[in-house]
Amino acid sequence: MLISQQELVLQGYYMRVLPPPGQIFGHPKGLFLLFGTEMWERFSYYGMRALLVLTLVAAVDDVNPGFGMSKSSALHLYGWFTGIMWFSTILGGWLADNLIGQRRAVQIGALVLAAGQFTLSAAVPGNLPLFYTGLVVLVLGNGLFKANISTMVGALYEQGDARRDGAFTIFYMGINIGSFIAPLICSTLGESTAFGWRYGYMAAGIAMLLAFLLQTFLGRAMLGEVGVQPSAKLALASTGGVKKPLTKEEFDRLRVMLTVFIFCVLFWGAYEQQGGLMNLYAQEKIERMFGAHFEIPAGWFQSVNPFFIVTLGPVFAALWERLGAKRKNPPSPVKMIFGLALTGFGFLLMLGATYEQAGGGKANMAWLILALMFHTMGELCISPVGLSMTTKLAPLRLASLIMGVWFLTNFGGNIMAGYVGALAENQGDAAVFGGLAGSLFVFAALLWAVSGKLVRWMHGAEDVAAEVP
DSSP, rough: OOOOOOHHHHHTTTOOOOOOOOOEETTEEEEHHHHHHHHHHHHHHHHHHHHHHHHHOOOOOOOOOOOOOHHHHHHHHHHHHHHHHHHHHHHHHHHIIIIIIIHHHHHHHHHHHHHHHHHHHTTTTTTTHHHHHHHHHHHHHHHHHHHHHHHHHHHTTTTTTTTHHHHHHHHHHHHHHHHHHHHHHHHHHOOOOOEEEEEEEHHHHHHHHHHHHHHHHHHHHHHTTTTSSOOHHHHHHHHOOOOOOOHHHHHHHHHHHHHHHHHHHHHHHHHHGGGTHHHHHHHHHHHOOOOOOEOOOGGGGGGGGHHHHHHHHHHHHHHHHHHHHTTTOHHHHHHHHHHHHHHHHHHHHHHHHHHHEEEOOOBBBBHHHEEEEEHHHHHTHHHHHHHHHHHHHHGGGGHHHHHHHTTTHHHHHHHHHHHHHHHHHHHOHHHHHHHHHHHHHHHHHHHHHHHHHHHHTTTTTTTTOSSSS
């Protein structure tokens, strides 16, 4: 007797909505729509991020006027703003899980983010209250957008599909193509006296409109029903309409996420120095002259990390997929150990820059570029791996909410980044870079010590199925 898919869902055989048929490079075609949507959103975010601190500290009477804040005040604001951006994903995840579904949340979020960027553009120069309003609007839009698009990536794959870690690394490449292009355009416009800060923010707003159009006009064809229904509704249908408490396995898996959460907060606190302290360091203490007549805009160094993501991402994606096919893929906590250590080594290289620059000159840009390369390798072992792990460990009815909780690592890390970066004003750059390197190495050792227990608590969530459907 033939049974409809809807009947199978009600009987508990399906825990997800199937994506439309058709693949690109061995992955569901919907992955590449999400790739493109996230690419333009990250263009918007990283274009704004490259300008934010520089706009705040620019003098009000400068030829390209800003708001004249002190460095420490600007870095504190940067930390709180970028942190709250990630905190907002909890509310957006809950709304998607219970009321509006992930697809609608992403579409609404894209429009709100565009409005926020255009508000920043209108506020510069001189209107600080309106600038703060734009930052609040960006927080609201990010809450709806960020966790939900990542959750939809995981929904494209069955549990145990060896392609999932590689898929998140491919998705992460989309993030970083946008991140790479953004400073080259937004910083070129924003730091230029011929245009000014407002044109950089305007370009970021246009990128968000492109993300909205992609999702609106291609979503049905490439994603089908994925992300349309709230996850809580699907989960309830899979249990025959009976609400069930979390099982012991589900609790254990959430304990894994809570433990790893602590280590990832430190990672993001170190990593986010790129947009704050390292951004200011590039502007003031890195030799940026290229030839005799061209000075590289400081914001362009914000493109170095995404450049390495795009070039190294395929290597990591292929590595995870090959190891997964052989059932030798390291568990997520083990990958994160490597990530912490690699990021720590990047800060040792920044110490080299401070020693070269200590004599009164400026440091060679090679120090900064190499440091960012190691930060990138660390990021590839932590961020896309963490996204993938979250979709494996989170109960279906809490899928987007738990993704929002995962993004709280960014919340804590970004706030930490603002305060740690501000210490350089009194303690010096070398003290901050050295302290971050040492802390990352210590935390890598601690995570190694508890990794075995974490893998047991995962109860086989990362075990690869015998065959990939």
